[in-house]
Amino acid sequence: MSVTTKTRLGWAIAAVLVLGYSLFPVVAIFANSFKTPGDLGNQRFWPTSWTLANYEMIFVGQAQELFLTALRNSIGITLIATFIAVVLATLCAYAIARLDFPGKRLVLGAALAVSIFPVISVVTPLFNVWRQIGLYDTWLGLIIPYLSLTLPISIWTLSAFFRQIPWDLELAAQVDGATQWQAFRKAIVPLAAPGVFTTAIIAFFIAWNDFVYGISLTSTEAARPVPAALAFFTGASQFEQPTGAISAAAIVVTIPVVVLVLLFQRQIVSGLTQGAVKG
Amino acid sequence: MTDTVKSAPASRRQREKPKKSERARAETRLGWILAGPAFVIMLAVTAYPIGQAVFDSLYSFRLTAPDDRSFVFLDNYILLFTDWGFWRPFLVTVLITVVTVAVELVLGFALALVMHRALKSLRGLLRTAILVPYGIITVVSAFAWYYMFDINSGFVNNWFSWLPGISDELDWFSNFGTAVTVIMASEIWKTTPFIALLLLAGLAQVPDELVEAAKVDGATRWQQFYRVTVPNMKAAIMVAVLFRALDAFRIFDNVFIMTGGEANTEVLALLAYRQSISRLEIGLGSAVSVVLFACVLLICFVAIKLFKVDLASGTDAGGGKAKKGGKG
16 A cells, blocks of 8 residues: 555656656746846746736837747748648658559658758758749748658658558448548548648647758748747847847747647657657 | 558459559559659758759859859868868767767656656646657747856856856856757757657557566566666667767757857857858858768668668558568
8 A cells, every 4th residue: 555655656756857847948938938127137937027028029019020920931831831741741651551662662761861861961052042043031942941851750650650541441431332432531531630630740840840941041031930030039229138029939939839739749649659660 | 550551462462463564553653643742852852952062062162252163172171171160060069969869868768667657647748748848949948948047037047056166157158068068958858758759659569578577587677677678679769869869960959049159069060051151151061061961871871780770660661561471
């Protein structure tokens, strides 16, 4: 009895430690985002008086243009890149999981090679070419390289998912009198949809996280995403650090991540581990 | 899982038998129609630029003076390899890679064990918590850690002033040792969950009976872990370490945000960025890019040849084996 209580207590403490580990830096910057300029210099963790001034500054104040355009760019570019990657990866993974064709291993090998590729190595040539063909500092100029980040992991994850689908169900449905399209839609789509959805979340995280492309291939607010824009924040005056505004902006771009994690942690974990280790 | 995978090609094989060549050709065509676009795009955004980078690295070429472009063969590389300005970032990158991966492996194991053994009711909560660092933007993590340690706004100096060496006047980002420590802390915090999740998947594959048997034979907990659990999940460990090492070697965001390369914390990716994007020295910048790429290839090669890491085990082996089974 006492042993189980002790073990229970042990695991509870371990759980608290894990929670603290995961959330502490987030809470720290969260606290920063509600501090007044005075509090930002007093070296305390929590604000002495909570203020929304930093959020006002990025949404309606002087940092509005910098932040809101960057937020729009980030959302637009990330969603488009995620969508294209998932569509192409779904077709590709379907072929890999279901068809037997020469070059299959080549496609998987290419996905593997691209996923270990150092982004910074391709940024210089892209920078150069994009300037020549007018893609520099445009949405499309970021969407295309983002595919190099999102496609490989999408192909991996989806191939792993699709391999687990009992494709014979499709055949069975056809035997039962369904047309090929009906069989696909009624038997396969419901089984494949969760995998596609999970892949979309993981691809979104990766595109949302990008900094190297964002800072190298943009020069104005036309296409600069939030992570890159954060590096360009300036204080209210020359002598003021933009700490509060950056913290508030950081919290805003963390909200989608937290929401997705809260809603879909189970799927994300299975997607991540399936992509890399046979699950 | 293996059953279904194996049965699918088997049943298709039976259907295909009569007119195999025609069907096979149709299947090949369909396969490439479906997989082709993704394949082409992946090559277009990586293979082509890296080829261009190799080409550019053989020239002396500044974007500010595009007409002065001249072929210098390996001069850019010679310049790099004879300059401490290259070797220092190189060594800093190696240091960061080795330390972060080592710490992450230990920390990742601890997290994975807690998640693996925790009470069922806590598992969901723990996995949710651990995914927050995984999903958070690296730049946000960099700022969070930067502000914690910052001499003006940070609370660390205040909280830990009782420790020797830490005082109100300590500027963490003004000298190498402390700056690189905070950079690595941010990197470790953000990426350990990835390792932990891979290790968790590995732990789940170790049969409980093996551990039980060791326990019955009188093995201590540490022996059970070190002699039974770890050897049985070696593949998962190697894949996790290799992926993280490759990722750590490309470190950029944390350094850029926290120090911008000051206090001797410059890393290879930042050097490449500064040469090509800031200074528009395309030739030299490309040379750094190519060296960085070569390093990543080398790490991969060493891991696969020396440590026999089967990187494709997750994606291909299952299907590949099933296919062979279907054919044979």
